[in-house]
Amino acid sequence: MPKEKIVVVDDDEYMREGLVETLDSPEFSVVSFDNAAAALDEISDGSASILLTDLRMPEMDGMELLAQVKRLDPKLPVVMMTAFATIETAVEAMKKGAFDYIMKPFKAEEIDVVVTKALEYRRLVAENEYLRKELGKKFSLSDFIGDCAEMKGLFEKIRQIAPSTATVFIRGESGTGKELVARAIHSQSPRRDKPMVRVNCAALSAGVLESELFGHERGAFTGADKRRIGRFEMADGGTIFLDEVSEMDLALQGKLLRVLQEKEFERVGSSETISANVRILASSNRDMEKAIEEGSFRQDLYYRLNVVNVELIPLRRRKGDIRALVKHFIEKYNREEGSRVKGISDEALAMLENYDWPGNVRELENIIERAIVLGTGERIETGNISAGLEKVPGRPQEKGAATFEPRPLEDVEREHVMLMLSYNQDHRQQTAQALGISERSLRDRLNRWREAGLIE
Ligand SMILES: Nc1ncnc2c1ncn2[C@@H]1O[C@H](COP(=O)(O)OP(=O)(O)OP(=O)(O)O)[C@@H](O)[C@H]1O
Ligand SMILES: [Mg+2]
Known part of the structure; x- marks a missing residue:
């Protein structure tokens, strides 16, 4: 096995020699530098496993070096070595992404522990990345079959909406491929290297679903013996797929609406507000208009979820x-x-x-x-x-089965405008510009649709 390379930066020659002596071993090779610029050069090829750096140095200091490393090789664990006087800066460094810090003077055992931990961390990160890639591989667009005009149109729509963060509502009868659409959107989005977390809203009772979605604190309810992270937090940076969202109970629908509006939530049993950057996809095989009419689904939530609508036609x-x-x-x-x-x-x-x-x-x-x-x-x-x-007895054949769903032009227009708004994070000027219309004309449309109850 190749040796793990440890890069040391310290302007103090005595420190450098001490570290080389302590760490040099059959497992590690140690290279040391008296200035940050030379160390940056060394790690630029991605071959380093850990960087140990002094905080106070003439010219580029440890904090600046850390910032540069975060750009160059964000996964490289950086350990700050600091004297007592600069402990606050060390804490600051942790906030900025340093892996750990160690106070000078330190014993050989202490630096050993830190180095072992950092290496372990690096291995885990590499492993996670590998697993994610493997998971990603499982879905390939070529496994999504459809030659008819509607499916081709659907693939084109997916391609268009995937890069945005727009919320997508996927409708279709059971078994038509709703989950496949969700995977296709995620896998073609810039979030593809982050997780897509699926939650089956139909399979869990209201209470369980809430803590599943938002997590809970220890002791939040009987049986909550550990703090638990919810799916929204797990999906941070990625996508959450709320499968069968129509089955969610009304109280929870209210909470979900808040998450969509404010991008914030609390774990069950906690008052600490957590924010997560999550793209939301939702699906249902039910007639949503009917569910809204019957009062089992909130209309305002539906509008929030239905920014872009994807419909799968039955086989x-x-x-x-x-x-x-x-x-x-x-x-x-x-x-x-x-x-x-x-x-x-x-x-x-x-x-x-x-x-x-x-x-x-x-x-x-x-x-x-x-x-x-x-x-x-x-x-x-x-x-x-x-x-x-x-x-399974077949149903009577639909005569001359229509393969094209007639839709009013205004619906298509509204959908596109709402998508662009969401794409531009509700920035009206940018949206109007992208649509090639005046801001006023955009505002008129929004007002009209709102008055007609077509949007929120
Ligand atoms: N166009 C397609 N090409 C290839 N496989 C498909 C296609 N559509 C669906 N499938 C396959 O059919 C199965 C059902 O698809 P999926 O789970 O996405 O449907 P669904 O709409 O989510 O169904 P349900 O409402 O029952 O959850 C999956 O195994 C999926 O891979
Ligand atoms: Mg499904």
Whole structure:
């Protein structure tokens, strides 16, 4: 294994020699410098594992060096070495991102402990980064199948909205690919290296969901024996996906609304306000207008969530995609099961294309998976799939199934304007400029929509 490189900066020659002597070992190589500029040069190639620096030095001091390192190699742990008189500066350095500080004079064991800790930290960071990359790899846009005009339009829309922080509401029947849309948006956004945290709002009771979302303090309720970080905090810098958000209870909807408005929340049982930089995606397979009418979903929250609306059409209305989906799932399950199914017979494909798909793409995926796991032949035949199709009676076919949803131009315009507003962080002048209209014209539109109850 290559040695870990420790870079030491101190204008005091005696200190430098002492450190080299203490730390030099089969595990570590130590390089030392009497000035910060030379040390910066040394770490610029990313080969250093730790930087130990004196705080007070002529020319560039430790704080300035720290700031430069944060730009050059933000993951490099920096340890400040300081005399008692400058302890406050050391605390300041920690705030600015130093890994730790150590007070002079120190014993060999003390510096050993700090160095070991810093190395451990660096390994963890590297490991996390690796894991995140691996996780990211799992989703690839090429796994998102759709050749019909609507799906192509959807991919284009995803591409457009992904880079912004706009809140997106994803609608569609069960199994149409809502979660896939959320992953696609996150993976194409600048937040892709940060986590996307999913919360299934339908699966948890109101109380549990609240502490799941916002975290709780120790002792906040019976059984809360440890402080717990919520999903919003976990998603900091990344994306949170509120799956089945329509199932959230009304009281919690109010709390969520506040988070959306103020970007702040409190852990359960705490009065400390926490802010998190999180992009919000939400989904539902319910008719939201109806839920609002019935009073089970807050209208103001819906407007906040529905800045951009993405709608997935049911599979029965895009049967032209069935062939490509079948091919995709055959390849997927061949890989997973180590089988060698080559394709599907024309009769079997026709059978799939005549079916109504109440469970949408998920149902189709399950049927292909079962056919591959249980099948023995080279091709999928009608016999491999008919059992699955019979279990769920098809609905009456929609005649001449419309493949295009007519929409009023004004809806499209409103959606675009709201997206641009959100993109420009509600800055009206910038938004108007980007839209090529006057500020006044933007204001008139917003007023009109607000009066009509179309926006908040
Ligand atoms: N266009 C597609 N291309 C490839 N796979 C798809 C597509 N749409 C859906 N799938 C697959 O179908 C399954 C269901 O998709 P997903 O979980 O995204 O649906 P959903 O809309 O969130 O469903 P639910 O409402 O039941 O949660 C997943 O395994 C997903 O990978
Ligand atoms: Mg889902």
